[in-house]
Amino acid sequence: MSRGLIVVCLCLLPLVAAAAPPVQERQLANGLRILVKPDQRAPILTSQIWYRIGSSYEYGGITGISHLLEHMMFQGTERFGPNESSRLVAENGGEENAFTGRDYTAYYQNLANDRLAVAFELESDRMRNLTLGEKEFAKELEVVKEERRMRTDDDPQALTYERFMAAAYDASPYRNPVIGWPSDLEQLTAADLRDWYRLWYAPNNATLVVAGDVDPEQVFALAEKYFGPLKAENLAPPKARAEPPQLGEKRLRVKAPAKEPYLLMGYKTPSVAGADEPWEPYALEILSSILDGGDSARLARELVRGSQIAASVNGAYTAFERLPGLFLFDGVPAKGQTAETLEQAVREQIARVQQEPVSNAELERVRTQVIADKVYQQDSLFYQAMQLGQLETIGLDWRLADTYVEHLAAVTPEQIQAVARKYLIPDRLTVAVLDPQPLDEQQAAKAPTTLGGQANVR
Amino acid sequence: MCVERRFFDRIGRSLAALLLLATGVAQATPEIQTWQTPGGARVLFVAAPDLPMVDVRVVFDAGSARDGAQSGLASLTADMLNQGAGDWGADALADRLEAVGAKLEATVDRDMTVVVLRSLTRQPALDTAVETLATVLAAPTFAASDLERIRENQLVTLRQEQESPKTVGQKALYRAIFGVHPYAADPGGTAQTVAALTREDLLAFHARYYSRANAVVAIVGALDRAGAESLAERLTARLPAGERAPTLPEVRDLTAGSLEPITFPSSQTTVLAGQPGMRRGDPDYFPLYVGNHILGGSGLVSLLMNEIREKRGLSYSTFSYFMPLAQPGPFFMGLQTRNDQADQARAVLLETLQRFIETGPSEAELTAARKNLTGGFPLRIASNGDIVQYLAVIGFYGLPLDYLDRFTARVEAVTAGQIRDAFARRVHPERLAIVTVGGQTDPVSMTRDADN
Numbered sequence: 002m003s004r005g006l007i008v009v010c011l012c013l014l015p016l017v018a019a020a021a022p023p024v025q026e027r028q029l030a031n032g033l034r035i036l037v038k039p040d041q042r043a044p045i046l047t048s049q050i051w052y053r054i055g056s057s058y059e060y061g062g063i064t065g066i067s068h069l070l071e072h073m074m075f076q077g078t079e080r081f082g083p084n085e086s087s088r089l090v091a092e093n094g095g096e097e098n099a100f101t102g103r104d105y106t107a108y109y110q111n112l113a114n115d116r117l118a119v120a121f122e123l124e125s126d127r128m129r130n131l132t133l134g135e136k137e138f139a140k141e142l143e144v145v146k147e148e149r150r151m152r153t154d155d156d157p158q159a160l161t162y163e164r165f166m167a168a169a170y171d172a173s174p175y176r177n178p179v180i181g182w183p184s185d186l187e188q189l190t191a192a193d194l195r196d197w198y199r200l201w202y203a204p205n206n207a208t209l210v211v212a213g214d215v216d217p218e219q220v221f222a223l224a225e226k227y228f229g230p231l232k233a234e235n236l237a238p239p240k241a242r243a244e245p246p247q248l249g250e251k252r253l254r255v256k257a258p259a260k261e262p263y264l265l266m267g268y269k270t271p272s273v274a275g276a277d278e279p280w281e282p283y284a285l286e287i288l289s290s291i292l293d294g295g296d297s298a299r300l301a302r303e304l305v306r307g308s309q310i311a312a313s314v315n316g317a318y319t320a321f322e323r324l325p326g327l328f329l330f331d332g333v334p335a336k337g338q339t340a341e342t343l344e345q346a347v348r349e350q351i352a353r354v355q356q357e358p359v360s361n362a363e364l365e366r367v368r369t370q371v372i373a374d375k376v377y378q379q380d381s382l383f384y385q386a387m388q389l390g391q392l393e394t395i396g397l398d399w400r401l402a403d404t405y406v407e408h409l410a411a412v413t414p415e416q417i418q419a420v421a422r423k424y425l426i427p428d429r430l431t432v433a434v435l436d437p438q439p440l441d442e443q444q445a446a447k448a449p450t451t452l453g454g455q456a457n458v459r
Numbered sequence: 460m461c462v463e464r465r466f467f468d469r470i471g472r473s474l475a476a477l478l479l480l481a482t483g484v485a486q487a488t489p490e491i492q493t494w495q496t497p498g499g500a501r502v503l504f505v506a507a508p509d510l511p512m513v514d515v516r517v518v519f520d521a522g523s524a525r526d527g528a529q530s531g532l533a534s535l536t537a538d539m540l541n542q543g544a545g546d547w548g549a550d551a552l553a554d555r556l557e558a559v560g561a562k563l564e565a566t567v568d569r570d571m572t573v574v575v576l577r578s579l580t581r582q583p584a585l586d587t588a589v590e591t592l593a594t595v596l597a598a599p600t601f602a603a604s605d606l607e608r609i610r611e612n613q614l615v616t617l618r619q620e621q622e623s624p625k626t627v628g629q630k631a632l633y634r635a636i637f638g639v640h641p642y643a644a645d646p647g648g649t650a651q652t653v654a655a656l657t658r659e660d661l662l663a664f665h666a667r668y669y670s671r672a673n674a675v676v677a678i679v680g681a682l683d684r685a686g687a688e689s690l691a692e693r694l695t696a697r698l699p700a701g702e703r704a705p706t707l708p709e710v711r712d713l714t715a716g717s718l719e720p721i722t723f724p725s726s727q728t729t730v731l732a733g734q735p736g737m738r739r740g741d742p743d744y745f746p747l748y749v750g751n752h753i754l755g756g757s758g759l760v761s762l763l764m765n766e767i768r769e770k771r772g773l774s775y776s777t778f779s780y781f782m783p784l785a786q787p788g789p790f791f792m793g794l795q796t797r798n799d800q801a802d803q804a805r806a807v808l809l810e811t812l813q814r815f816i817e818t819g820p821s822e823a824e825l826t827a828a829r830k831n832l833t834g835g836f837p838l839r840i841a842s843n844g845d846i847v848q849y850l851a852v853i854g855f856y857g858l859p860l861d862y863l864d865r866f867t868a869r870v871e872a873v874t875a876g877q878i879r880d881a882f883a884r885r886v887h888p889e890r891l892a893i894v895t896v897g898g899q900t901d902p903v904s905m906t907r908d909a910d911n
Contacts, residue, residue, distance in 0.1 A: 042509050042510075042841070043837060043840070043841035043842075044837050045837050045838050045841050075759070083769065084759065084760065084765075084769050087759045087760050088760050088827065091757060091760045091827065091830075091831040092827050092830045092831060092834075093830070093834055094830060094831055094832075094833065094834015094835035094836070094837075094838070095831075095834070095835065095838075096835065096838060111838050112838075113834060113835075113837050113838070116834075139772075140769075140770075140771070140772035141772065142772075143772035143773075144768055144772050144774075144775055145775075146797075147727065147772075147773070147774055147775045147795070147796060147797065148775035150725075150726045150727045150795075150797065151727060151775055151776070151795050154725075154726045154727075155624060155725040155726055155727055156622075156623070157622055158622075258622070258724040258725075259622045260618040260619060260621050260622050261615055261618050261619050261622070294557070295553065295557045295562075296541065296549070296552075296553035296556075296557065297550070297553035297554045297556075297557040297558075298557075301553070302550055302553070305608075305612075306549055306550065306608070309608055312611070312612040312615040312616070313612070333615060333619070335608075335611060335612060335615065336611040336614065336615065362558075365558070366554075366557055366558050369557075369558060369559065369560045370557060370560050372560065373559075373560025373561070373579055373584075374560070376510060376511060376512050376579060377512060377562075377577060379510055380510060380512070380842045380843050380844055381842060381844075382841065382842075440621070440622065440723070440724050
């Protein structure tokens, strides 16, 4: 149900309203950074704590440890027993959950605006005082294995994605699934989690974001009260393993029980942190909207409606990641088509953006959508806080949430063409195809057995 | 546009959105204005001046329960709306809307077809969006060539749904719960029925159900009353007057339990159980709603979650819910677990239900649920996107306009005795329909355990 892992997905991201009150910023003596975004539309708040830890910090043998630790964060401290924090938040009318990505682990409570202390008391306690008991660990490990089966093993497209990522990257930790490789889940111990927890769950490795109908000064005072006494940790990030240049196109087939083929293509691209030129990630973002910014964009117009090669097709790029990522395409071929013909059609669309500049009308459409999305995003308090937390946690300035639109609006047709020519090339490409294996010979349902009386419920 | 979107967990979130039709505290509820357009369409409106945007939901009594033998008809009709209307083809429609930053989509469930618009309120964005939507509603083209493409892609979707044990199980359980009632069929239809649909079928369905008498318009946004009246009138003026769809047939209670094991090459077995539950406006709504919140509707702190996940580590997700519809919709329970644990997990699921029916909630459990539902009310009506959904439901099902205002008091008034009584009368464990999907060793999974 909840408490899941979320893989980053903020596409046409950020922005804070020009007219909205500004974000207030503070740092405690122990290093905890605090961002407060006042928003008086409703008497509620969201409190989110973002840790700079996720699957991209993990090394071979312990993959999945950050996500498993996220689960264990609900399994009790000296003060609060297992799952008691969830009960307390619920009794205060709140919603809470957590999510783990490649670059972050985040916990949140959504509450009425007079209940912030509930969130701070629980979060400050479990930041440094987690029990990590053996019994709870053994049980929660089984829950995570079930989560992996549900999300990945029994979903042919997700399985294809997992193997695709592992093939696309030779060395980057982005090759590992957030939920972890099965054999690593088998060998993780509570002691491993205690070490991981001590290393990363500290005020100087976290950003606290509060958005809603709150007074920033009161938030800072409350944060000082609850988080101020916590000790900082000596942070020693593991030695990072960078992705070497790719030496030619890679291809793989994934065989799994399925009914329809599925295509995944990914080109190695820089993120905001590692771009040769600061405008490149923004040009790639605009390019993704030219290709897939709605039904009027090129992939839907040309491949779904025009040539009718795709039943569905998507393109996506995320500028805000800690490490270089991928410009992704995925799709399902239409009737009579194959993954191979769909791949060819996607490559033709890429060739087109490489050969001719995008039209002003297309660019204007994307700019208008960016501005409209900026307005629509303000309807979600949670999303606004998430933008701030994510930017800070991947090592960028939260002010990018403000300036993002300007960066996007400044992108020129020539820059779009330039990034397409530079990055969307075969030597940076990995292609995965889901090769469907039969699943239906045994699926024919037996006739339902009708049972009377009480016997069947036990 | 996010390739990775499928990796979000949909189960908990999507259910929550359906279930939490608001819980109320008096002071913070939005002020709902309501009227009929000159042509007779019902309108519900909440002014939300803070953001320069508007959310519109046009709801027709045209769900898949109106498909008859032509399962998938309502869905295919809705899917065709943005493929051509008036003088515009699919490309032109998409260009018009997206050039002004507007978003349009249509969805179909068992009771309704919902057409959703989000637009900026500045001009010319708003007028362009409204004019486009009005044309899409009143004058869709249903061009034959577009229909063939949409049909083939729907057939692809139906085949993909056979890859998902959860979807396979849900469809089977609806059939088991509802039998010959129209709610039994999946809104998406079957390969056979979708292949047989014709343009004339879609035209007839549209002509019959897309009418002013059969419509509810919900609006939330930065408009004044006059602006909202004008918007609603412009959206519906070109629809035929029409007449209300007839009342759907009664849902019959199950007379016996059933168990349908579906063999599937998955590492987990999905266990689903259900029976007819309750309708919107049901006299037992609040006892069943609050009771289910305790049983399996409150996420990580529910009884089911405690027994199945927290105590035993058997499943990542487990839940129960009532989906109230125009006629009694399903009461649903479910989980998914490693194949060799399926029998154990199913037993715990059913025992937990049985025990809850026998003993009801403790006072402590009831108090906690009340606090969660009432204290969390402001969260559920915080965004325009939330409020417009409530308006659509209130309007469509004819719930009283003070429904939100009174919600908290009605939750507070529910007693443990009322919950026990309502569950004893309405939920029958000996007559549950049960579907399991899985049970075969998965050739792909690498997560087999040592003791497996």
